Amino acid sequence: MGSPQTTGRQPAAEVSLLAGAPLPEPGPANLAEALHQAARRRSDPAICHIDGSGNESWSSYGELLDEASRVLGGVRRAGVRPGERVLLRLGRERELLAAFWACVLGGFVPVPVASQGGPGPLEAAWHTLHRPWIITDTVTGTLLPGPAEGPRAHWIGPVDALGGGPAGPADTAPTPGAGHDVAVLVLTAGSTGAPKAVMLSHENVLSRSAGTILANGVGERCVTLNWMPLDHVSGLVMFHVRDVVAAATQIHADKEWVLADPLRWLDVMDRHRVNIAWAANSAFDLVSSRVEAEPGRRWDLSCVAYVMNGGAPVKARTIRRFVANLAPYGLAATVIRPGWGMSETSSGVVDHRLDARLLDEDARYVPVGVPHPGVAVRVVDEDDRVLPTGSLGHLQVSGPTVSRGYAGAEELTRHAFTADGWFRTGDMAFVEDGALTVTGSVDDLIRQxxxxxxxxxxxxxxxxxxxxxxxxxxxxxxxxxxxxxxxxxxxxxxxxxxxxxxxxxxxxxxxxxxxxxxxxxxxxxxxxxxxxxxxxxxxxxxxxxxxxxQLIHHHHALDATTTADAVRELADRQEIVDALHRFALGRDLKDPALFRSAFTPDAEFDFRPVGVRIGLEFPPMHGVDTIAAHVLAPDVDLDTSHTVTNCRVRHDGDEAGLTALVEAQHLPGADHSRHLLLKNVYDVDLVRDDRRWLMRRVRVANLWFTGDPQVILGR
Missing domain, CATH: 3.30.300.30 (ANL, C-terminal domain)
Structure with missing residues (x-):
């Protein structure tokens, strides 16, 4: 397909407007009813989680309903009322689903927050959404700021405590919302803007699920594979909720586990006879490169019926290469379906069926197809007038899948919709040969x-x-x-x-x-x-x-004299500070691998100055094994939280120095009524290790402390 026309007019009848087939009534009145129906339809294990080590755990829809009902009881006992918002920051996806469905059952509004990194995004969301409740793990909860009206005061606990364990009491009196009630808030920043909270109602999510089930033949006999995190709209709505509505078998693999070896994606497809999957354009290229480097694998991919290609611009060359590489393993040339959607449309709502062998490898764009049932799209000019087909313009969408706007952002919501109710997507597109082609976002457009x-x-x-x-x-x-x-x-x-x-x-x-x-x-x-x-x-x-x-000559902010060198030096400085953060977070999470990743094998750790200050004796530690054994001693039950601030970096080739203030709070695991709070100065020598930096020598001194020094010994 060539480039769209930007001049010339066509007959008025040939306008850039596409509408999907009529959408029947979605079925369930609300999401809670959809989960109850799935539990009644299937009693076998239908939900699989593959963790970061490749371990699989299976559960049934009935077990998910039971877990959510137990958590619901705990959330209600904490004082959360229907309609109130609950932030969910949970790294274990089974816990995230239990908390999400507990909120659905109780009529609360779940707000999933990305679990990667520290508690910063959680705190930002808490302030943006005007102090909602928080469900997160114990370590993250104790890291939250703790004033009387701060985030920690709104933390109602981890999932296991709220659910009371496997024998905890289930709350079997749900009070879910329905129809236009907000079912979930989706946090999105996209690739260009500030975070926004997209309001998705029960009608939005159920309509999207019903539409894609009809358009793509998703059913109870299907096996689906997702590796997007479930705190993202694609993982949660595009896959999980759709599959609950369809009562399909759903597999969710850890994203980093897949990316560490992209061929694992194909391994899971083959092993579990997957029918439906998803990947962005870059992932198809990663898989192709690995397949080309490792020929002769033994997959049978004839089971795969539909792989959505979305989330990023679709490239014809990528699709052709992927299909050609996997044809010997039984993958049909028609399984890749480019598509389009966004958080505001409850994820993907446009799909395109094609034969990859017929694509022009040098095509500038690939069509994303036709709207799902109930959805309509149009391409307009700057004044919202529908353009003739073949003309490049602004993409707008309407239908029951479209959000009614952004929570707490009335002005942003008002500008997002046209006078006649169409949503402005921010993408550029054209319609040709009965199909929609999205060329990219307005913010991605480059003009000279x-x-x-x-x-x-x-x-x-x-x-x-x-x-x-x-x-x-x-x-x-x-x-x-x-x-x-x-x-x-x-x-x-x-x-x-x-x-x-x-x-x-x-x-x-x-x-x-x-x-x-x-x-x-x-x-x-x-x-x-x-x-x-x-x-x-x-x-x-x-x-x-x-x-x-600009400051180099006056303040020596950087040693670099070119833009490229300055960017590399800034990246080095960030990695230098990250080594101290890995140490701190590894200690707080009690994660030996993360903790050890901060040190060289022969590292030295000197905590003696702190000991002198607080009246205890700490010998110097030599070697990462010794340091990890002492700091992460399994016989010392201690909860900690470390905050790193005021970093000053000294950088010279492959060696560096770092000085920082670290506030460290220590609480006995079984008795949080006692504490030791230290304000320490860390003086660190580091060496480069490929792209990362490792701490070779660490010396810690104390500025002040409060509490009982015996706490640090686990006493």
Whole structure:
């Protein structure tokens, strides 16, 4: 398919408007009824969680209902009332589902929060949503700020305590909402903007589930595979809730476990005879590269009927390559279905059925298809007038799957809808040959004079150049209107030559001038859970580099003299500080692997100055094994929380120094009425280990303390 027309008019009858088939009544009146129906329809194990070690645990819909009913009782006893919001930050996905459905059963409004990283996102959501209740694990709960009206005062406990264990009493008197009542708030920042809380009602979620079940033949006999976190709309609504409504068998694999070896995705498909799956464009490329490197595997993928390709721009070359690589294993050429959706539409609502063998490998865009039953889309101009087919314009959507707006953001909600009730998606698109093609977001659009293209088009081009790491490229406009290309260079690549190749290729293909080429490590490119780059963060990074470089001659903020060097140095500084954070979080989570990842094998840890200050004696520790054995001693029942602040980095090649303040709170595990609170100064020497930094020597001194020093010994 070629580029859309931007000029010329067509007959009025050929307008850019597509409507799905009529949507029958979704069936269940609310989500709670959908779970009850699934439990009645199936008693066998139908929900599988694959954890970060590859271990599988199975449960039935009845067991999920029972677990949720027990948690519901605990939430009610904590004083939560119907309609009130509850933040859910839970790393164990089975616990997350129990808490989510407990909220649904009780008529509370669950708000899933990403479980990666520290409690910062949880605190930000708490303030944004005006002090909701919180369900999270014990370690995270104790890390929350603790004033009388702060987040910790609204923490009602971990899931196991609320549910009372396997023998806890079940609350069998649900009071769920229905229809237009808000069923869940979805936090989304996308790739460009600030976090927003999307309100999804029971009608929204059930209509979306019913539509995709009809459009894609999802049923009780289907086996589905998802590896998006269940705190994301794609994992929770697009897969889990849809499969509850369909009473399908659903498998949820840990995302990092899959990404550590993308062929595990195919292993699970083969082992469990998966029919329906999902992946973003970048994941298809990862799998293809691994299959090409390891031929001769023994999969039977003839069971796969439908793999949605969404969450990021779809590339014809990627689809053709994936299907060609997996055809010898029985994968049909028609299983990949590009699609489109967003949090505000309750996830994917447009699908396209195609034969990958017929795609033009050099096609600029791939259609995403036709709307699900009940959904309509249109493409309009700047004044919301529907355009002729083939014309590039703004994509709008309507139907029962569309959210009514954003919680606590009336002005944002008002601007999101047209006068006649259509939702402004922020994407550019065109309609041609009866199918919708989404070219990219408005914020991704790059204009220079009369020329325009999307950043993802530049990213595809640059990613194919010699010396550029595939799937590492991000292109966007930056402050002042210039074009920046962020990318990772392959080992041994000459930076100057790579910069020249990037500028020449973009100029030749699109006629655009590249103002900045910024080499970055792939790990330093921020992305959304679906793999889309967070361009706003990269713009801020480049703006920060410029500011720091302006200070070089006066304040020596950085040693770098070029943008690329400054970005690398900033990334190093972030990794240097991260080593201390890994130590602190590893101690708080009692996670030996995370804790040990902060140290060199021969590290030294000197806590003696603190001992002198608090009247105890601590010998110096040598070697990471000794340090871990003492600090994480299994016979010392101690809950801790560490807060790292005021970091100062000294950086010289492959060695670095770090000074920081660390506030450490210690509580006996069995008696939180006693404590020891330390304000310490950490003086750390570090060495580079490939992309990360490791602590080689740590010396800790104390500024002040309160409480009982014997607590630190577990007494």
């Amino acid at each position: 004079g009369g020329l325009l293209c999307h950043g993802h088009e530049i990213e595809l081009l640059v990613g194919e150049l010699d010396g550029i790491a595939a799937s590492s490229v991000v292109a966007c406009t930056v402050e002042g209107g210039g074009l920046a290309v962020f990318c990772a260079l392959a080992d041994g690549t000459d930076t100057g030559a790579a910069v020249r190749r990037v500028r020449a290729a973009v100029g030749a293909r699109f006629g655009l001038a590249v103002d900045h080429v910024v080499p970055l490590d792939p790990a330093d490119i921020p992305r959304t859970p679906t793999g889309k780059p967070k361009r706003a963060r990269l713009r801020a990074l480049l703006r920060g580099v410029r500011t720091d470089m």
